[in-house]
Amino acid sequence: MQTKCWRNRIDRRxxxxxxxxxxxxxxxxxxxxxxxGDEWQSLFDGKTLDGWIQRNGKAxxxxxxxxxxxTTVLNTPNSFLCTEKMYADFVLELxxxxxxxxNSGIQIRSHSYKHYNDYQVHGYQIExxxxxxxxxxxxxxEGRRGWLYPLKDHPEAQAAFKQGxxxxxxxxxxxxxxxxxxxxxxxADLKDDMTATGFIALQVHNSxxxxxxxxxxxxxxxxxxxxxxxxxxxxxxxxxxNNHDWKGTxxxxxxxxxxxxxxxxxxxxxxxxxxxxxxxKPDFAKYDVIVSNYTGDDWPVETQxxxxxxxxxxxxxxxxxxxxxxxxxWPEWNEMIAVGGWGGRNEKSGPMVRYRDGKVVFDNSxxxxxxxxxxxxxxVTARDRFHPIMAGLPEKWMHAKDELYSTxxxxxxxxxxxxxxxxxxxxxxxxxxxxxxxxxxxxxGRIFHTVLGHAAEQMRSVGFIVTLxxxxxxxxxxxxxxxxxxEDMSTADKVNLR
Numbered sequence: 001m002q003t004k005c006w007r008n009r010i011d012r013r014x015x016x017x018x019x020x021x022x023x024x025x026x027x028x029x030x031x032x033x034x035x036x037g038d039e040w041q042s043l044f045d046g047k048t049l050d051g052w053i054q055r056n057g058k059a060x061x062x063x064x065x066x067x068x069x070x071t072t073v074l075n076t077p078n079s080f081l082c083t084e085k086m087y088a089d090f091v092l093e094l095x096x097x098x099x100x101x102x103n104s105g106i107q108i109r110s111h112s113y114k115h116y117n118d119y120q121v122h123g124y125q126i127e128x129x130x131x132x133x134x135x136x137x138x139x140x141x142e143g144r145r146g147w148l149y150p151l152k153d154h155p156e157a158q159a160a161f162k163q164g165x166x167x168x169x170x171x172x173x174x175x176x177x178x179x180x181x182x183x184x185x186x187x188a189d190l191k192d193d194m195t196a197t198g199f200i201a202l203q204v205h206n207s208x209x210x211x212x213x214x215x216x217x218x219x220x221x222x223x224x225x226x227x228x229x230x231x232x233x234x235x236x237x238x239x240x241x242n243n244h245d246w247k248g249t250x251x252x253x254x255x256x257x258x259x260x261x262x263x264x265x266x267x268x269x270x271x272x273x274x275x276x277x278x279x280x281k282p283d284f285a286k287y288d289v290i291v292s293n294y295t296g297d298d299w300p301v302e303t304q305x306x307x308x309x310x311x312x313x314x315x316x317x318x319x320x321x322x323x324x325x326x327x328x329x330w331p332e333w334n335e336m337i338a339v340g341g342w343g344g345r346n347e348k349s350g351p352m353v354r355y356r357d358g359k360v361v362f363d364n365s366x367x368x369x370x371x372x373x374x375x376x377x378x379x380v381t382a383r384d385r386f387h388p389i390m391a392g393l394p395e396k397w398m399h400a401k402d403e404l405y406s407t408x409x410x411x412x413x414x415x416x417x418x419x420x421x422x423x424x425x426x427x428x429x430x431x432x433x434x435x436x437x438x439x440x441x442x443x444x445g446r447i448f449h450t451v452l453g454h455a456a457e458q459m460r461s462v463g464f465i466v467t468l469x470x471x472x473x474x475x476x477x478x479x480x481x482x483x484x485x486x487e488d489m490s491t492a493d494k495v496n497l498r
Contacts, residue, residue, distance in 0.1 A: 240270030241296025341370020
């Protein structure tokens with residue numbers, strides 16, 4: 001009996017160890033899948049710089065003994081050796097050896113556009129810092145916002161970099177999270193959604209000393225987003241009533257979204273004005289984003305509640321032009337759109353939003369909500385160039401002959417102002433910088449509101465097209481992968497139409 005008992009105990013232990021081992025293996029495999037289950041790909045063939053292109057400065061990039069060598073040159077700006085390919089979600093690993101006194105970095109999700117400071121490279125940079133500050137592995141936003149994740153409160157990470165030795169970086173960019181390791185030591189851990197994709201680049205910083213060198217080797221990547229085709233997003237356009245030509249604008253909205261390759265688009269058309277609305281119950285929960293091209297009779301309470309629930313649970317909503325005229329007496333709707341016009345709106349509806357002296361100002365002056373002068377071309381000015389919807393676009397661009405909505409009023413809660421336009425008194429305007437593009441957070445949901453686009457002709461404006469496409473993706477997902485700035489983007493001097 002005693003021998004049998006011990007055998008049973010041994011068998012149980014063996015079975016327990018086997019089960020534990022299986023769990024550890026499954027956990028390791030799951031971690032590998034989430035952090036980069038795809039195969040490693042080399043970004044450097046060890047012989048040539050094929051697949052790379054140099055931008056901005058004139059530092060020397062050569063291949064010597066199987067490594068990439070960057071050498072400083074006097075009187076030149078920061079230089080970048082950039083991958084020709086763009087990457088979204090990935091794990092990047094490389095080794096580098098840097099001379100004392102140099103400054104360098106690894107660009108990820110970065111870009112170079114004519115409309116952004118004449119092709120200046122900008123984007124996330126993983127710092128290489130040989131100074132006593134010791135912020136190697138921190139995250140700097142090159143050409144944009146500056147330091148995002150310095151290492152002043154991370155002494156272990158500061159001590160990880162070894163001067164005069166080959167150092168190893170691991171960089172994970174997955175969704176809106178960027179993490180770094182220096183020689184296996186965790187360094188930065190940043191959540192930021194400004195840029196979802198871009199090139200990788202090796203930087204040689206401008207220098208007062210010529211001939212300093214930094215070397216890179218074993219540059220490899222796991223392209224996590226590379227194998228699977230991106231999920232098609234489902235969009236629903238709601239129309240059927242409007243004081244504008246919804247029959248002309250809905251097909252344009254549908255086409256513009258579908259041509260991105262990101263969306264499939266359905267349309268829910270309400271009954272005509274003053275007809276029974278009880279059966280109008282779109283299934284919002286089936287969609288990633290709702291695009292409102294509707295102004296008219298109130299929806300049934302059940303439909304209103306369904307939209308509120310959808311947004312509270314993380315849905316996406318786009319308010320297109322006159323859709324902000326709708327539902328003046330629906331409190332939740334007015335919070336979703338931030339500000340709107342007409343329909344009896346006045347100072348009791350909330351303030352007007354102004355941009356004065358570089359900041360957003362709420363104006364509670366009495367008066368009706370909603371006005372515009374005659375249609376005319378006007379200049380749109382970005383006020384948040386670092387939002388994903390606006391990233392890389394010109395600071396100023398002309399918009400097609402359109403209604404310049406003014407004196408919009410509302411709760412203006414959780415609103416981020418992206419762009420304004422000056423309502424010129426010569427065009428019966430207010431003399432204020434009026435909101436043109438903005439976002440709103442409602443519950444867990446995201447709203448993009450554009451007041452541009454009166455009719456199909458105005459929707460040909462390239463600035464309208466780009467911001468609508470980006471804004472709809474952002475509302476649906478919280479990210480923008482449409483990072484290319486089109487060559488025909490409107491400029492501060494000229495409206496371009498498609």
